[in-house]
Amino acid sequence: MSLTSALNTAQSIFNNTGTQSSVVSNNISNSSNSDYVRRQAMITTSLNGAQVVKISRAQEDALMRQWLKASAQDSGQQTLLSGLTDLKSIMGGNDYETSPATYLKTFQEKLQAFRTSPSSTIAAQSAITAAQDVANSLNNASTSVQAVRQGADKEIGTQVSTLNTLLAQFKTANDAVKSATSTGGDANDALDERDKILKQISSIVGVNAVDRSNGDMALYTTDGTVVFDTIPRTVTFVAQDTYTAQTKGNGVYIDGVLLASGTGSTTSSQGSLQSLLQVRDDIAPKFQSQLDEIAKSLVSMFSESDGGTPATTAPGLFVWKTSAGADGDVPTTPDVIAGISATISVNTAVITNQGGDPMKLRDGSISGLTNLNTTNSSGFSDNLDALFTKMNTAQTFSSDAGLSSNVNILSYAQNSLGWLEQYRSDATTASENTSAALSRSTEAYSNETGVNLDEELTLLLDIEQSYKAATKILNAVDEMLKSLLDIAS
Structure with a gap:
């Protein structure tokens, strides 16, 4: 992996985790709102790396x-x-x-x-x-x-x-x-x-x-x-x-x-x-x-x-x-x-x-x-x-x-x-x-579309780990660039 591709990967992770953190934070803040449907950042991987392609809404039309x-x-x-x-x-x-x-x-x-x-x-x-x-x-x-x-x-x-x-x-x-x-x-x-x-x-x-x-x-x-x-x-x-x-x-x-x-x-x-x-x-x-x-x-x-x-x-x-x-x-x-x-x-x-x-x-x-x-x-x-x-x-x-x-x-x-x-x-x-x-319907609908705090907090920890991985990549690239500069000088 070249230094350029490593930097691009780190930047992609930062962009993705930023979007994911925003979505999860929004979910958590609306956990008590019965009219709010949970969101999820959908990520796909291509030749250009992983990226958020859309914010998906956990809607269930049949349950609704x-x-x-x-x-x-x-x-x-x-x-x-x-x-x-x-x-x-x-x-x-x-x-x-x-x-x-x-x-x-x-x-x-x-x-x-x-x-x-x-x-x-x-x-x-x-x-x-x-x-x-x-x-x-x-x-x-x-x-x-x-x-x-x-x-x-x-x-x-x-x-x-x-x-x-x-x-x-x-x-x-x-x-x-x-x-x-x-x-x-x-x-x-x-x-x-x-x-x-x-x-x-x-x-x-x-x-x-x-x-x-x-x-x-x-x-x-x-x-x-x-x-x-x-x-x-x-x-x-x-x-x-x-x-x-x-x-x-x-x-x-x-x-x-x-x-x-x-x-x-x-x-x-x-x-x-x-x-x-x-x-x-x-x-x-x-x-x-x-x-x-x-x-x-x-x-x-x-x-x-x-x-x-x-x-x-x-x-x-x-x-x-x-x-x-x-x-x-x-x-x-x-x-x-x-x-x-x-x-x-x-x-x-x-x-x-x-x-x-x-x-x-x-x-x-x-x-x-x-x-x-x-x-x-x-x-x-x-x-x-x-x-x-x-x-x-x-x-x-x-x-x-x-x-x-x-x-x-x-x-x-x-x-x-x-x-x-x-x-x-x-x-x-x-x-x-x-x-x-109505109570059963509400529970079934909420289970599919509502916000589960435990799940969101767990996801937030996963996002944090991704962010840490990106910082490590960035630190490694920084050390390599410093080494190259030292050799050049």
Whole structure:
């Protein structure tokens, strides 16, 4: 080896170790950054010696696609579970202390006590108070269900705005990747940034990423709707200011295509947006319908009739308001009356502090149509017996509410709680599964693309040894040159 070639070799080693040290240092400084993909200086050997030809990025496209899918599924499942937990909280704690079923059971007990002691003013007042508790629980539950829907609607608006912002940022990063790729520049930082944004997008709406020439990438929803293709597609949504049982939420449109809501306790949602739509438009409205069916049944069950042909009926113990604010009649429709649970109340004719007489419940004279206690007997209990029997008699409920119709009202109210709890329990199990799947995907992806400090530090030691070897070559060449100069002199 000539002195010139030895110097060239040393210079090549210095250049290579400098580049390698820079790459390893960058890896180490980003070891805690989950959005950073490990770099490696690729060295090749030719007639001109060893040299760094490129900085390679340890990207694993298959693992990335699997991570995006797991992330979208977990985000959707966790969002659904959060909405179901909010609905459960409306009913109180684990014992459902504030649920209509709890207050209905108490009311039934008070009604039983009243029919046993029909002359007792205290028993009458206790039954009326228990009836007020039932009505108030239905009112509060209905209001809270609509608050959950409104909260979901607001969150949808926030996430749509965030999604549009992320898509704009994705275009900037994608353009940077294409520019660097076409000019032969370093696209690694731009790729990291694009992947980071892609991860955030997938948690809102599940997407399939399609690689194209020149480093370009296009995004599509799982059902094929274009989300990004050269330019971001607009995501639109109009939020509602207030929610009632009659309110229908607006849809989310991606590039003019309606985004479907999720279905099932193990939700089909890909991303949080579809689960928010599921809570707002499916689960909460169905729970609202169950509350409305309980209220409708109460109004009908405790209504009063004059016994004529044809009979004239009117609401008795329980009354309600229509959506227009008018006093409601005795419900005759087999369908759900949307929002009746929000307006049901106890007739003022039996409320003492409003000038009413609780004994009218005993006598069947609340509406003023008739008085069943014609002899004004203090021991009259026929009407109370009939009302108690009705509460234990199977009723017909609308199938639109999603529950069995051939049960009594207390069983129906308890079945409503069971429906919600079963839905939440199944969603909890599914959320544990999606969380575990995401954890495994994250670990697999990180193992392939993340920075391992032990490996980097070991590599740094190897680079140091290469640097030392280069210095020894340089020192040897220096000694030889000195010897030659000494001979020449």
